[in-house]
Amino acid sequence: xxxxxxxxxxxxxxxxxxxxxxxxxxxxxxxxxxxxxxxxxxxxxxxxxxxxxxxxxxxxxxxxxxxxxxxxxxxxxxxxxxxxxxxxxxxxxxxxxxxxxxxxxxxxxxxxxxxxxxxxxxxxxxxxxxxxxxxxxxxxxxxxxxxxxxxxxxxxxxxxxxxxxxxxxxxxxxxxxxxxxxxxxxxxxxxxxxxxxxxxxxxxxxxxxxxxxxxxxxxxxxxxxxxxxxxxxxxxxxxxxxxxxxxxxxxxxxxxxxxxxxxxxxxxxxxxxxxxxxxxxxxxxxxxxxxxxxxxxxxxxxxxxxxxxxxxxxxxxxxxxxxxxxxxxxxxxxxxxxxxxxxxxxxxxxxxxxxxxxxxxxxxxxxxxxxxxxxxxxxxxxxxxxxxxxxxxxxxxxxxxxxxxxxxxxxxxxxxxxxxxxxxxxxxxxxxxxxxxxxx
Amino acid sequence: xxxxxxxxxxxxxxxxxxxxxxxxxxxxxxxxxxxxxxxxxxxxxxxxxxxxxxxxxxxxxxxxxxxxxxxxxxxxxxxxxxxxxxxxxxxxxxxxxxxxxxxxxxxxxxxxxxxxx
Numbered sequence: 135x136x137x138x139x140x141x142x143x144x145x146x147x148x149x150x151x152x153x154x155x156x157x158x159x160x161x162x163x164x165x166x167x168x169x170x171x172x173x174x175x176x177x178x179x180x181x182x183x184x185x186x187x188x189x190x191x192x193x194x195x196x197x198x199x200x201x202x203x204x205x206x207x208x209x210x211x212x213x214x215x216x217x218x219x220x221x222x223x224x225x226x227x228x229x230x231x232x233x234x235x236x237x238x239x240x241x242x243x244x245x246x247x248x249x250x251x252x253x254x255x256x257x258x259x260x261x262x263x264x265x266x267x268x269x270x271x272x273x274x275x276x277x278x279x280x281x282x283x284x285x286x287x288x289x290x291x292x293x294x295x296x297x298x299x300x301x302x303x304x305x306x307x308x309x310x311x312x313x314x315x316x317x318x319x320x321x322x323x324x325x326x327x328x329x330x331x332x333x334x335x336x337x338x339x340x341x342x343x344x345x346x347x348x349x350x351x352x353x354x355x356x357x358x359x360x361x362x363x364x365x366x367x368x369x370x371x372x373x374x375x376x377x378x379x380x381x382x383x384x385x386x387x388x389x390x391x392x393x394x395x396x397x398x399x400x401x402x403x404x405x406x407x408x409x410x411x412x413x414x415x416x417x418x419x420x421x422x423x424x425x426x427x428x429x430x431x432x433x434x435x436x437x438x439x440x441x442x443x444x445x446x447x448x449x450x451x452x453x454x455x456x457x458x459x460x461x462x463x464x465x466x467x468x469x470x471x472x473x474x475x476x477x478x479x480x481x482x483x484x485x486x487x488x489x490x491x492x493x494x495x496x497x498x499x500x501x502x503x504x505x506x507x508x509x510x511x512x513x514x515x516x517x518x519x520x521x522x523x524x525x526x527x528x529x530x531x532x533x534x535x536x537x538x539x540x541x542x543x544x545x546x547x548x549x550x551x552x553x554x555x556x557x558x559x560x561x562x563x564x565x566x567x568x569x570x571x572x573x574x
Numbered sequence: 575x576x577x578x579x580x581x582x583x584x585x586x587x588x589x590x591x592x593x594x595x596x597x598x599x600x601x602x603x604x605x606x607x608x609x610x611x612x613x614x615x616x617x618x619x620x621x622x623x624x625x626x627x628x629x630x631x632x633x634x635x636x637x638x639x640x641x642x643x644x645x646x647x648x649x650x651x652x653x654x655x656x657x658x659x660x661x662x663x664x665x666x667x668x669x670x671x672x673x674x675x676x677x678x679x680x681x682x683x684x685x686x687x688x689x690x691x
Contacts, residue, residue: 152659156663
């Protein structure tokens with residue numbers, strides 16, 4: 135093979151990869167409409183991808199690659215239904231029937247073409263994030279089926295072995311099939327709970343990228359972008375849900391700070407120390423717009439949900455041109471509402487920071503101290519980190535040093551650990567300075 | 575990754591866009607906006623104003639300019655995961671508009687590593 139041929143091949147493979155990422159969710163969703171089983175739909179879509187990988191390097195990428203993949207997938211689906219009596223019976227029960235033995239795949243598929251594909255994608259989202267699945271499986275399945283990510287990409291993003299992700303996906307598909315999870319958008323009372331499960335998965339993906347829990351990179355931007363993409367997609371599919379827009383607003387504004395929150399050596403930079411000129415104004419404006427949509431969607435206006443509240447807090451920071459201009463009073467109030475609406479020790483810890491800024495470190499420390507002994511925060515590095523900061527501001531340097539050291543020993547993130555160790559050292563210096571001043 | 579897709583004036587007159595094409599383009603733009611990949615888009619006036627700084631002196635010239643070819647007449651700022659995805663979107667754009675040409679360039683923000691650095 136000549137170099138040019140190799141180049142053309144890898145070029146085609148890269149093009150196939152791009153097509154797959156753009157189209158896979160639609161294809162899987164469309165096939166799931168036919169076979170009513172997302173696991174099977176995903177396998178059929180993968181088969182279509184394999185066919186493309188075999189044929190396109192020779193034949194070239196077809197004019198409409200998405201439609202090509204869908205057509206191949208559908209043909210496989212029909213073959214499968216014909217071979218599998220149980221599947222055929224199951225589909226007949228829900229009113230899908232192959233009328234005659236020689237009915238073509240296209241005829242059969244055309245019967246189902248009336249509904250827009252978007253509805254299927256929304257069904258796919260709800261199915262992949264079904265509460266019957268453990269959270270890591272929901273995350274893996276969502277990235278795989280809606281993000282078009284390969285198993286090894288998911289594994290690398292979450293720093294787990296590839297076999298672990300593969301197993302999660304296989305088990306998740308089996309669980310969905312065994313539990314007979316219907317391919318549908320939940321309605322009525324079930325909807326709110328199921329939606330919050332979807333939002334949780336998306337925000338988890340975002341946060342894994344935004345504040346990597348382990349490893350050497352402080353920000354894994356790819357995951358953030360994937361979560362943002364999923365959030366924007368969901369907002370388009372379910373425009374009436376205020377919390378979806380709230381989550382998108384929150385992610386847009388947090389993502390706007392990506393460039394500013396890492397220093398030249400890869401170390402994390404706290405929001406008040408960030409160069410606001412590096413904030414991405416385009417994303418900030420998108421965030422404002424999403425929050426406005428959330429307010430419009432909330433009709434009749436009810437109490438804002440947790441994502442809308444967190445977005446409103448993020449907006450407070452985005453609106454301050456300098457750190458000094460930050461409206462900490464409003465942030466503390468919003469955290470107060472959030473703490474009532476969705477009580478959690480982490481929210482309370484954030485409230486402590488805001489209270490400390492709005493009403494002085496002493497008041498902040500009161501909120502933090504109420505959290506000591508909270509079992510869920512036992513190994514959470516931000517508790518001693520926040521407490522250390524407040525103690526430092528109060529001039530209690532020896533205590534601050536101990537807290538920063540504890541925080542450094544708890545975090546698994548390399549660059550963050552360095553920052554905490556530096557803060558501990560600074561506190562230690564102040565403390566020894568005090569001692570020598572006393573001795574003098 | 576952000577890419578600026580620019581359509582240039584290649585001198586070909588494709589004629590006025592028909593209703594079908596407008597509808598297809600509308601649907602395409604809506605789809606991309608909803609997916610969050612389209613951040614901004616617009617058409618550009620043919621001539622505009624040319625500005626030149628030389629030896630501390632700034633000269634402003636109004637159009638029209640003779641070398642109108644290659645002039646950028648429209649743009650779309652998109653956010654995609656890879657360069658290939660941006661190319662794929664561009665292909666879909668041209669499958670709707672028909673003949674034409676353009677340039678796709680990655681957009682770097684402050685603090686982004688520049689290629690070759």
